[in-house]
Structures are given as C-alpha cells and as structure tokens.
Amino acid sequence: MSRNLYALLVGINEYPEPVSRLYGCLKDINAVEEYLLERVATDGFQLKLHKLLDQQATRQAIIDGFLQHLCQAGRNDIVLFYYSGHGGQATTPKEFEHLEPDLLQETLICYDSRTKGGWDLADKELGYLIDKVAKNNPHICIILDSCHSGSGTKDPLLETKVRRGSIDRRERPLNSYIFQPEELETIWLPCSNPEKYRSGWNLPQGRHILLAACRDFQEAKDEINNERRGAFSYCLMETLRNNGNKLTYQDLLRQTNSLLYSYFNQQSPQIEVYSSDDEDDENQVFLDGAIAERQSYFMVSYNKECNDWVIDGGAVHGIPRPSKGETTFLAMFPSNCKDLRDPSKSVGEAEVTEVLQSLSKVEISGLENLTKERQFKAVVTRLPLPRLGIYFDGEKAGVNLARQALKSAHLGKPSIYVDEEQELTKAEFRLLCSNNQYLIVRPNDDHPLVEQIDSYTIENAEKVIRRLEHIARWQTIVKLQSPPTSSIKPGDIKMKIFSEDNKELSQSNGICLEYKYKEGKFSEPIFRLSITNNSDKTLYCNVFDLSGLFAVKAAFFKTTLEIKPNSQPHFSRRLKNSIPKPLLKPGITEYKDIFKLIVSTEDFDAKLMEQDKLDAPREKYQTRSLYKQGTLNRFMDRVQNRDVGSASEEMYEDWYTEQVVVTTVHP
Known part of the structure; x- marks a missing residue:
C-alpha cells in the first residue's frame, strides 16, 4: 500500500508594514520542496504538496491548509507542516490566563496578521489544528523556523537577521479564535513540565513531533555562511543531504544542532515529542514513523566559541576528566556512518583534553585535510584508569623507603597504579608508618585493612607498594561504570x-x-x-x-x-x-x-x-x-x-x- 506525504510549506519574506522584512524564508521553502521531491523519488511516497508564499500565506489560508489539505491524511500517511517566517507573542485573553503564566501566548505571524483586522495564529490555534489532523492517526511532523522571545523592544538586527516580531499588545476578542472557549478546555492542558518543552511551544494534543529552531529565549537567525537563509533550515537540509533518508528525529536534531553550533553558539534547535510516555517517537525515522535501532554516540565538530574541536558530551554526560596522564579516547566515523562497531570504518581518533559542563575539548589524530566544516560521529573506545592516590604518613624511615620503592615499582620506573598524594583530603588510602610497621589504612581511620608488614626494609617497602597496586586494581573495578555512549540501558x-x-x-x-x-x-x-x-x-x-x-x-x-x-x-x-x-x-x-x-x-x-x-x-x-x-x-x-x-x-x-x-x- 503506497503512502501519501501531505506537506504544507509556508514561507514569508515580504510582510506588510509594520512587520520587518525577512530574506531567507522563500529559499528555505524551495530547499525543503527540493528535498521532498528527492525523498519521494527514493522512497516511493506520493507527495501531496501545498505551498503558501508571501501574500498567499494569510492566516485563513494557513488554517485552510490544515483543515482542507493536511486533514486528508490517513493512518498510513505522513504529514509535514513547515513554517519559515516571523514568530511572535501576543497578549493572552483573560479567559486563557490560567494557561499562560507569563500572560503571553506564542504565535506565528501570518502575512496579514498585523494588518487592520488581522491576528496572529496563536499556539492554541495551532494545537487545535494539529489535533484535527491527528484524528486519523497519521505520522505528524511540525517544523518551525521562527522565534518568539521578544521583549517588546526593537532589536537593531531585527530587520535583516532575526526571525522575531514584536509583541502584539492588542486586546483580542474571543470570537477571533478558530475554536469556542469551551473546546479549548478539552484539547489544551497547562504545561506541567516547562523544562520538557524548552522551545516555548506547548501543543499538548494530537500525537506529533515538533522541531523548533531555537529555545524560547533565543533568536532564530535569518543569515548563515554569508547566505540569506534560515540558519536552522540551512543546517537541517545540509544534515539531511549528507546523511540520506534514514536519520531518526533525535539524530537529525543532534547533528543539525552540532552543525549550527559551529556558526552560532546562541541558537539551539529543540525536539519536542507529544505522545504518551511509553512511545519512542524521537527514535522514529524522519518523515517515516518506523522506529530505528538506537546507536549511542557523540558528535565531533569545531566550536567557534571554544576555538577548538569538541564532542557534545561533558561532565553532565559522564565524561571523566583527564587525570594523571589518563583520559578518554573515542573512535571517529563519518557523520553518515551506520555501523559504529566496525573499526575498519573509523577515520580517526579523538582524545579528550578538557571536560566542560556539557562539552569536551578533543585533540584529533589520524585525519588528513581536516576542515572546520566537517562533522563526525564518535564512540568511546578507552576510559581513563587514574592512579590510586595514597597519602604517606608517619615515621620518616618507613616513608622514605616507601617513596623509593614507589619510584621504581614498574620495571625500574614509577608505579603505573599508585601515586603519592600530597594532601590527605585528596587521598583514597593512607600508608601509615608506625612502630616500625607498614599499615594500609583509610584516610581517617588507623585500623589496618590487611595484615601489617613488620620492619622498615627496602624489600618490605616494595611489598607494601605491591599491595597498594593490588588494591588499586580492585578499586578501579569497583569504580568501573558504563561508557557514556553505551546503548545498554538500566532495565535492559x-x-x-x-x-x-x-x-x-x-x-x-x-x-x-x-x-x-x-x-x-x-x-x-x-x-x-x-x-x-x-x-x-x-x-x-x-x-x-x-x-x-x-x-x-x-x-x-x-x-x-x-x-x-x-x-x-x-x-x-x-x-x-x-x-x-x-x-x-x-x-x-x-x-x-x-x-x-x-x-x-x-x-x-x-x-x-x-x-x-x-x-x-x-x-x-x-x-x-x-x-x-x-x-x-x-x-x-x-x-x-x-x-x-x-x-x-x-x-x-x-x-x-x-x-x-x-x-x-x-x-
């Protein structure tokens, strides 16, 4: 049975005054249309395309596009709504104030929204339309290349480079909405978890996936790489072009985010899934609906802010900080590689040099002609094995012999398992030299953990260092944790x-x-x-x-x-x-x-x-x-x-x- 792909593409550059003009929206829509034509030629979908450009993209035309075009989609079909234009905010009517803590509703600014008698398409109206389309249970994807984080003041870059309109402070009558107030209560719930929906959109009804250009406090850029294009749309299409048609939504957003970050560090695309908690929609294939096998990995890209190559994982993702010559290594693969377990497909190696909160700087080896535009997938191949920190304490005769033994413990060189720690608070164990005995104890407890060794001799000093190395190996296994890129999860x-x-x-x-x-x-x-x-x-x-x-x-x-x-x-x-x-x-x-x-x-x-x-x-x-x-x-x-x-x-x-x-x- 052939599948239909119903697409409603909306792009607006030429807004009537007082809304500022944009320059990249029509190019965005043309690029999306080109991608869809290539996609259906490959995957055999029947493309049902409806475009609204500039003056065609009135508020009523967009509403009709949902109700008359997208609502035709059935259970086996795919729906795409792609909007490239200004986003905004508008004053919330008193009847809806309990749904909006900041008393502002997010909106799409249609061609005629800010003209006399015109209104924005409010988030509640967009949610209402999505709910209508979802009645027949198609696979629905909503993509918004706009932003709405306006403060009401005019941004000096607004006219050329940012997709954000001013706040509409007009008092809007209830009868201007496309639904009755009592209908809203049945399809709309206040957001119980704002952190989950960080784009600012909250469209709770109708199972769908939302890809948004940025977070609620950020701006969606209208220029990238010296080209008048939506920065998000440009990176999204580049990612799709370079990786084929089998990316999951999660992978698509992650790679798009990584590419976009190489241009701007203040625009972070968001993915938001609106479905029951037991669904795995973010791991569905983009514009397909099939669940793909998960592969955990980090993205390697050049970061302009850090002026260095980075992976998109840091301390919060479990990347251990380099310590005493030990660090994390990752195998690198082309960004479109599907098999990350085959070393023959690896193209280089990344060594973690510094761990930040959500990023880690890496040094890349094994790659020639490395350009800053390239991106790679990476999986952890080696974790650091830091040496065990030991505080030497007590009688000098015993301490000096132990230090001597430590310096030659590994084939005449210093131990590869144990280091002397200069501060007791940083040590994991303590070597206590007392009453002509070597005792291995905890930092704040003199009770010996193993049998004491009598007499300070170089042989006994070497013996106690061997015991400490033995403990170090045991301690390493105790601390052994899952690598950050493991696909095996708790509960598996x-x-x-x-x-x-x-x-x-x-x-x-x-x-x-x-x-x-x-x-x-x-x-x-x-x-x-x-x-x-x-x-x-x-x-x-x-x-x-x-x-x-x-x-x-x-x-x-x-x-x-x-x-x-x-x-x-x-x-x-x-x-x-x-x-x-x-x-x-x-x-x-x-x-x-x-x-x-x-x-x-x-x-x-x-x-x-x-x-x-x-x-x-x-x-x-x-x-x-x-x-x-x-x-x-x-x-x-x-x-x-x-x-x-x-x-x-x-x-x-x-x-x-x-x-x-x-x-x-x-x-």
Missing part, C-alpha cells in the same frame, strides 16, 4: 538475589546476609543470583565478587553467559557467603562484598579481571584467540596490566555495569 538487564528459601532480597539499601544457628553451630548464609535479559538483543554478562580482602572472582557462573532477548532468567548455583576466619578471630562480625554485574553486546573473558586476595602472588594472565579483542576485553586487561599496546580492536562493543553491596553478618 536485571540482576536479582534470592535467599536460601527463594525470597527475593531488596537491593535498595544493599543486602544483608546473616549466619544462622543450626544444630549447635553457626552456618554461612546461602543465596543465589538470577540474570534476566529484558532487551531486544542478545547480551553477554557475568557477575564478579569483589571481596573485602581485595580479591576479584567470577564466582557465580562458570563462564560468561549468553542471554537471548526476552528469555527466561538464568540462575547461578547456590552459594555460601562467609567471613574469612582470620577476621572472625579478632572479633570482626561484618564483612562486605561487592557483587558487580558487567554486561556487553559481545562475549568477553571474565578471567582478565580476576585476582586473588592479598598476599597471594599473581601471574599475568594471557589469552590467545579465545575472545575477540574488543574494547571491554582490552579495558579488563588494562585494569590488571595497564599495557598500552598498539593492537587495534576487532570490534567496538557496548557495555554496561551495575553493582550491589552485600554485608555478611556473624552474631
């Missing part, structure tokens, strides 16, 4: 813990497992785990026990699990948790473990993470062709060995982590 995989009598244990405040008194003695608590894949893709996972004595063991499953989508839960064997006997003797009755779940889209080698409890020697584990060398396997290997080899990955997989603290209690 579920880990549950069950007691001996098969009751699920709540993980909200950690889990407490207690010894039970049976037949005249205390018995270790028995439990088991289950793992469930709730996603639509095959996932690989394993659970690690990070013990209180700094061991790391994949103790729950014999091998990494391969779990098909939406399959039955996978249960571990029944296990006992206990407090080590050397700890029970001095009266320690609580012992903490961390159960860490690691999930990947590719198989991985759990043995790369394992290490014994302290004081047991550990030989470097090596693997040969058992597993593909993906980013997760290489990360695991770096946790233990910190090799910085040049071997390239065979794939860039997604991965995800979560963990729960388990306390074992002996009465």
Whole structure:
C-alpha cells in the first residue's frame, strides 16, 4: 500500500508594514520542496504538496491548509507542516490566563496578521489544528523556523537577521479564535513540565513531533555562511543531504544542532515529542514513523566559541576528566556512518583534553585535510584508569623507603597504579608508618585493612607498594561504570538475589546476609543470583565478587553467559557467603562484598579481571584467540596490566555495569 506525504510549506519574506522584512524564508521553502521531491523519488511516497508564499500565506489560508489539505491524511500517511517566517507573542485573553503564566501566548505571524483586522495564529490555534489532523492517526511532523522571545523592544538586527516580531499588545476578542472557549478546555492542558518543552511551544494534543529552531529565549537567525537563509533550515537540509533518508528525529536534531553550533553558539534547535510516555517517537525515522535501532554516540565538530574541536558530551554526560596522564579516547566515523562497531570504518581518533559542563575539548589524530566544516560521529573506545592516590604518613624511615620503592615499582620506573598524594583530603588510602610497621589504612581511620608488614626494609617497602597496586586494581573495578555512549540501558538487564528459601532480597539499601544457628553451630548464609535479559538483543554478562580482602572472582557462573532477548532468567548455583576466619578471630562480625554485574553486546573473558586476595602472588594472565579483542576485553586487561599496546580492536562493543553491596553478618 503506497503512502501519501501531505506537506504544507509556508514561507514569508515580504510582510506588510509594520512587520520587518525577512530574506531567507522563500529559499528555505524551495530547499525543503527540493528535498521532498528527492525523498519521494527514493522512497516511493506520493507527495501531496501545498505551498503558501508571501501574500498567499494569510492566516485563513494557513488554517485552510490544515483543515482542507493536511486533514486528508490517513493512518498510513505522513504529514509535514513547515513554517519559515516571523514568530511572535501576543497578549493572552483573560479567559486563557490560567494557561499562560507569563500572560503571553506564542504565535506565528501570518502575512496579514498585523494588518487592520488581522491576528496572529496563536499556539492554541495551532494545537487545535494539529489535533484535527491527528484524528486519523497519521505520522505528524511540525517544523518551525521562527522565534518568539521578544521583549517588546526593537532589536537593531531585527530587520535583516532575526526571525522575531514584536509583541502584539492588542486586546483580542474571543470570537477571533478558530475554536469556542469551551473546546479549548478539552484539547489544551497547562504545561506541567516547562523544562520538557524548552522551545516555548506547548501543543499538548494530537500525537506529533515538533522541531523548533531555537529555545524560547533565543533568536532564530535569518543569515548563515554569508547566505540569506534560515540558519536552522540551512543546517537541517545540509544534515539531511549528507546523511540520506534514514536519520531518526533525535539524530537529525543532534547533528543539525552540532552543525549550527559551529556558526552560532546562541541558537539551539529543540525536539519536542507529544505522545504518551511509553512511545519512542524521537527514535522514529524522519518523515517515516518506523522506529530505528538506537546507536549511542557523540558528535565531533569545531566550536567557534571554544576555538577548538569538541564532542557534545561533558561532565553532565559522564565524561571523566583527564587525570594523571589518563583520559578518554573515542573512535571517529563519518557523520553518515551506520555501523559504529566496525573499526575498519573509523577515520580517526579523538582524545579528550578538557571536560566542560556539557562539552569536551578533543585533540584529533589520524585525519588528513581536516576542515572546520566537517562533522563526525564518535564512540568511546578507552576510559581513563587514574592512579590510586595514597597519602604517606608517619615515621620518616618507613616513608622514605616507601617513596623509593614507589619510584621504581614498574620495571625500574614509577608505579603505573599508585601515586603519592600530597594532601590527605585528596587521598583514597593512607600508608601509615608506625612502630616500625607498614599499615594500609583509610584516610581517617588507623585500623589496618590487611595484615601489617613488620620492619622498615627496602624489600618490605616494595611489598607494601605491591599491595597498594593490588588494591588499586580492585578499586578501579569497583569504580568501573558504563561508557557514556553505551546503548545498554538500566532495565535492559536485571540482576536479582534470592535467599536460601527463594525470597527475593531488596537491593535498595544493599543486602544483608546473616549466619544462622543450626544444630549447635553457626552456618554461612546461602543465596543465589538470577540474570534476566529484558532487551531486544542478545547480551553477554557475568557477575564478579569483589571481596573485602581485595580479591576479584567470577564466582557465580562458570563462564560468561549468553542471554537471548526476552528469555527466561538464568540462575547461578547456590552459594555460601562467609567471613574469612582470620577476621572472625579478632572479633570482626561484618564483612562486605561487592557483587558487580558487567554486561556487553559481545562475549568477553571474565578471567582478565580476576585476582586473588592479598598476599597471594599473581601471574599475568594471557589469552590467545579465545575472545575477540574488543574494547571491554582490552579495558579488563588494562585494569590488571595497564599495557598500552598498539593492537587495534576487532570490534567496538557496548557495555554496561551495575553493582550491589552485600554485608555478611556473624552474631
């Protein structure tokens, strides 16, 4: 069954006075029409096009375009309303004041809106029209290249470069609206979440997607790249031209925003989805309606304000700041690349040099003829492994030997796991030298975490540094988090813990497992785990026990699990948790473990993470062709060995982590 694409395109340059003239709107509409003709030729749609330009674009003509043209669309069809012109604001009638906290309604300024007897097309009227079109459930996209953040004062750039009209302060009669006041109450709800709709438009009824040129306090530029065009429309069409027809709305806006930011840093396009909460409309293909597979990535572009290359992810997106020679690396791909897991399609590498709030500066390598107009997709391939900060404290003889051992701990060079921290408040652990003993303790607690080492000798100093490196590897795994570009989300995989009598244990405040008194003695608590894949893709996972004595063991499953989508839960064997006997003797009755779940889209080698409890020697584990060398396997290997080899990955997989603290209690 062929699909129809009903398009209503409105562009206005020549406004009657007193509205200022624009210059790029007709070019915008011509570019959109050209794109639609190419799109239908490729995808086989039947294009039903209606254009209104300049004096044709009266208020009534736009209303008729909705009611007589767009309302013909049926369930399998697509609707596009594209407006390029002035936006504005108008005084809200008293009857609607409860819907507008600022007493101003957002509007589109039609050709005749500011003439005698003319009115803007108010947001409530646009919402009413969208609701009419939505009755037959077509796929609806609304694109507005305008702005309405006027203060009522005249902007010196207004006549040539900004798409914003003045506020209409006339008192508007109720009978000038296209609906009756009682109808409004049934289709309009005040915005309960203003932060969700940051364009300023709030069109709550009729399932649709809105693409707006800017936020409510910004201006939509009417000039870009020395061309009289709407800046938003120009970047939108450039993005579509360079990426084909299979971009999702979310990807389209993101790449458009990135391109626009390379020209202006004060115009941020917005995407707003009006549908039920369980819909995934922003991940539908642009002007299609089909849900596309999500691929998480960052955009790399040149930022004029920073005067540097950046990714559109910063501290708020989970990008860790560079620390002590360690930073984040990303593989770069062409902006139209569809497969971001194939290293052969990568065109370069980006190294994070500075992390800002919502952006990160990067240094690009491996690319020739790099121009500032280019854009790239990027996925994280390597996360920083910062060294563990240790504060050296106490008797000088012990401290001096420990410093000497630290400087030659790695093949005659300084340790790659541990750094001396000069301020106690910044340290994670403290090496306390007291009474001719080395003690590893917390910063504000003198209780030793592992067995003390007697006597200050260079051999013992080297031994305590090795212990600290062991703890550093354990600590790195504890802190291991999902990479910011992972497509595996919370809820895709579920880990549950069950007691001996098969009751699920709540993980909200950690889990407490207690010894039970049976037949005249205390018995270790028995439990088991289950793992469930709730996603639509095959996932690989394993659970690690990070013990209180700094061991790391994949103790729950014999091998990494391969779990098909939406399959039955996978249960571990029944296990006992206990407090080590050397700890029970001095009266320690609580012992903490961390159960860490690691999930990947590719198989991985759990043995790369394992290490014994302290004081047991550990030989470097090596693997040969058992597993593909993906980013997760290489990360695991770096946790233990910190090799910085040049071997390239065979794939860039997604991965995800979560963990729960388990306390074992002996009465």
